[in-house]
Amino acid sequence: MIRQNQVALRLPIFAVLVLLGSLALGFPSQTAGQAQKRAHAAVDSAAAAPPVKTLGNKSAPITMEVFSDYQCPACRSLFEGTLRPLINDYVASGKVYLIHRDFPLPIAAHTHSWEAARWANAAAKIGKFQDVDAALFDNQLLWSGSGDIEKYVSGALNATDFKRVQALMAGACMNDPGPVLNPANLPAGPSGHACSLDNYIEQDANLGKQIPVTQTPTISITYKGQKYPASGGNIAWPLLKDYFDSLLQQ
Amino acid sequence: MSTTDSSRGSSWRIFLLVGRLALAGIFLFAAYAKLKPQAAMPWSAASIRTSLSMFAMQVGSYEMLPPQAVKLVARTLPFFELGLGLWLLTGLWMRFSSLATTLLLSGFFAVMVRTFAKGIEVNCGCFGPGEQLGWKTLVRDGSMLALALGVTIGAFLMRRSPVDSAISTTASEPTPQGAS
Numbered sequence: 510m511i512r513q514n515q516v517a518l519r520l521p522i523f524a525v526l527v528l529l530g531s532l533a534l535g536f537p538s539q540t541a542g543q544a545q546k547r548a549h550a551a552v553d554s555a556a557a558a559p560p561v562k563t564l565g566n567k568s569a570p571i572t573m574e575v576f577s578d579y580q581c582p583a584c585r586s587l588f589e590g591t592l593r594p595l596i597n598d599y600v601a602s603g604k605v606y607l608i609h610r611d612f613p614l615p616i617a618a619h620t621h622s623w624e625a626a627r628w629a630n631a632a633a634k635i636g637k638f639q640d641v642d643a644a645l646f647d648n649q650l651l652w653s654g655s656g657d658i659e660k661y662v663s664g665a666l667n668a669t670d671f672k673r674v675q676a677l678m679a680g681a682c683m684n685d686p687g688p689v690l691n692p693a694n695l696p697a698g699p700s701g702h703a704c705s706l707d708n709y710i711e712q713d714a715n716l717g718k719q720i721p722v723t724q725t726p727t728i729s730i731t732y733k734g735q736k737y738p739a740s741g742g743n744i745a746w747p748l749l750k751d752y753f754d755s756l757l758q759q
Numbered sequence: 760m761s762t763t764d765s766s767r768g769s770s771w772r773i774f775l776l777v778g779r780l781a782l783a784g785i786f787l788f789a790a791y792a793k794l795k796p797q798a799a800m801p802w803s804a805a806s807i808r809t810s811l812s813m814f815a816m817q818v819g820s821y822e823m824l825p826p827q828a829v830k831l832v833a834r835t836l837p838f839f840e841l842g843l844g845l846w847l848l849t850g851l852w853m854r855f856s857s858l859a860t861t862l863l864l865s866g867f868f869a870v871m872v873r874t875f876a877k878g879i880e881v882n883c884g885c886f887g888p889g890e891q892l893g894w895k896t897l898v899r900d901g902s903m904l905a906l907a908l909g910v911t912i913g914a915f916l917m918r919r920s921p922v923d924s925a926i927s928t929t930a931s932e933p934t935p936q937g938a939s
Contacts, residue, residue, distance in 0.1 A: 611870045723891060724880040737813070738888035742820035742881050748829060752812035759805055 560633030560709050562609040562642075563655050565600035571753055572731040573605055576612040576713070578721045579625035579645045580653050583743045584597040588646040591746040596639075599753060609642060610713040612725050623710065630706045632670075634711045640665045641674075644702045682706050732756045771913055778910040779847050782860050785903060786844030792887035793837040811837065817884030821874050854918055857911040864904040871897055931936075 577584040592607070599605040611629070613622035624734065625645050632641035644665035645658070652658045665670045681703035720729055724741040730752075731737070793814045796806035815833035819826065843863065846856045867885070874881055875892055883892045890896065 517804070532775050737797055739880060740813075740820070740888065741891070742879065743822070744816050745819050745826045745829070747826040748812070748816050748819045751830065752816060755805065755809040755812045759800065759809065 533619065538725045550573070558634055560630045560638065560706075561636060562611075562629070562638050564607040565597055565605060566603045567606055569600075569603050569606040570733060571599075571605045571756060572608065574608040574610050574716075574723055574729040574731075576610045576717045576720075576729070578612055578614045578619060578622050578725040579620040579629065580622040580649065581614060581725045585646045585649045586743045587726045588643075591749055593643075593743055594746045595749065599750075601664045603699060604757060609638070610716060611708065612714055612717045612722055612727070614713040614725055621653060624656075625652070625658050626710045627678065627682050627704060628674070630709045631674045631682070632662065632666070633709075634677055635670060635671050635673045637666055637674070656678060659672050679705070680704075687688045730756075730758075771917055775853070775910060775913045775917060778906050778913070779850060779853060779857065782857070782903070782907055782910060783844050783847035786840045786847065787859070789886055790837045790841035790844060793840070793884075795887070813888055814884060817888060818881045820879075820881040820884075821870060822879060823870065823873075854911070854914040857907060857914045861904070861907040861911045864900065864907050868897075868900050868904050871900060 525732050573595075575587070577587075595605060596607065600607050609629075611626040613619065613626050616622075629638060629641050629645060632638050641662050645652070648661040652661050659675075664675060666674060682705075717727070720727065720739050722739070722741075726740045726743065727739050727746065729736065729739040794807050795813055796882045797810055797813065800806040800809065811834055814837065815830050818824070818833045818836075824832065840863075843856065843859060847853075847860065870894055871883070871892060875897060881892050882888060883890045883896045885896065885900065
C-alpha cells in the first residue's frame with residue numbers, strides 16, 4: 510500500500526521534471542537568439558554613435574588636443590612619458606580635458622597607422638578608447654613590425670567588448686587597406702569611405718590641417734576659451750606641467 | 760692719410776653702426792617675443808611666467824637638456840638676450856658685446872644644425888612660438904651669425920676707445936689694429 514502511494518507520488522514529480530527538461534532544452538536557442546539580438550543592437554547603436562576620444566571633464570579650465578599618429582615614435586614617447594602622468598594627475602583632478610585627434614602621417618614607414626586609428630575609433634565607439642589607445646602605444650614596436658594590431662586590441666579588452674569592436678571593424682574596415690593618407694589632399698568633409706570609421710579619422714585630420722599640424726605629435730591648448738600656439742614634438746611632463754600650472758595661476 | 764683709406768674707414772664705421780644696431784634690434788625683438796604675454800593676457804609677472812613656460816617647452820623639444828636645465832635656460836635666456844640687445848644698443852665695449860653676440864649666435868646655430876640634421880621637427884623658438892625649424896630659419900640665423908662675426912671682426916679692427924668709435928664723429932681717423 511505504502512509502496513503504491515510512493516509510486517503514485519513519484520509519477521507527477523517525474524512528469525514535472527520531464528516538462529521542465531523539455532522546456533529547458535528549448536531555452537538555449539531562444540536565449541542565444543536574444544543575446545545575439547542584444548549584441549546586434551549594441552553594435553548598431555555603437556555604429557551610430559560618434560567615437561568618444563576624450564578624457565576628463567569637458568568643463569576643465571584647460572583643453573588639450575593631441576594630434577597623434579599611432580605609429581610615430583615621438584607620439585609613443587609623448588604618451589608614455591607625458592600623457593600618462595597628465596591623465597593620472599591633471600585629467601583625473603579636473604584641470605585638463607584631453608582630446609585625442611587622429612593624424613596618421615603619409616609616411617611609407619607608417620603603413621599601419623591608418624588601420625590602428627580605425628581600431629582606436631572602433632573602441633572609442635563603445636567607450637573603450639582609453640584602453641585601446643594605451644595598448645596601441647604600449648605595443649607600438651610589436652604591431653608596427655607585424656601589422657597584427659588586432660592581437661593587441663584583443664589583449665586590451667574583455668571578450669564581449671572585443672567582439673563589439675571586431676563587429677565595427679568587420680567588412681570594409683578590415684579588408685580595405687584604407688586611404689594611404691595624405692592629409693594635404695584630404696577633402697573638406699566626410700567623403701563616404703567604404704569603412705565608416707575613416708570619416709572620423711578624416712575629420713580629425715581636417716581639424717589638424719586648420720592649425721596647421723605639420724608634425725606629430727602636435728598639441729593644441731585652449732585655456733578659458735583662448736587658443737594658444739600649437740607645439741610640436743615630444744614635450745617632457747615637467748615642462749608641460751609647469752606650463753599648465755602657470756596658466757592655472759592666471 | 761689717403762682718400763681711399765678715409766672712405767674705407769667710413770664704410771667700416773657705417774657697417775659697424777648698422778650691424779650693431781641691427782643685432783641690437785634682433786636681440787631686443789627676440790627677448791620681447793619670448794617674454795610677451797600670450798593671447799588675451801595682460802603684461803604681468805604671471806603672464807611672463809606663462810610665456811617662459813611656453814618657451815621652455817620649445818627649448819625642451821630640442822631634446823638636448825634634462826627638464827631642470829631646460830627650465831633654467833628658458834628662464835634666463837630671454838633676459839640675457841634683452842641685456843645683450845641693450846648693451847649692443849649703447850655701443851659700450853663693443854668688441855665684447857659683439858663677441859658675446861657671436862658666441863651666442865654660434866651656439867644657437869650649432870644647436871639648430873644638429874637638430875635639423877637629426878631630423879627632429881621642432882619649433883625654432885627663436886622669435887616666440889609657432890615657427891618651425893627648417894631651411895629658412897637656418898639661412899636666417901646663419902646670416903645673423905655672419906653679421907655678428909663681421910661686426911666683431913670690425914670692432915676689433917677699429918678698436919679705439921671704450922665707447923664705440925662708430926657712434927663718434929665720422930671725421931676721426933680709423934685705426935685698424937695692425938696700424939695702432
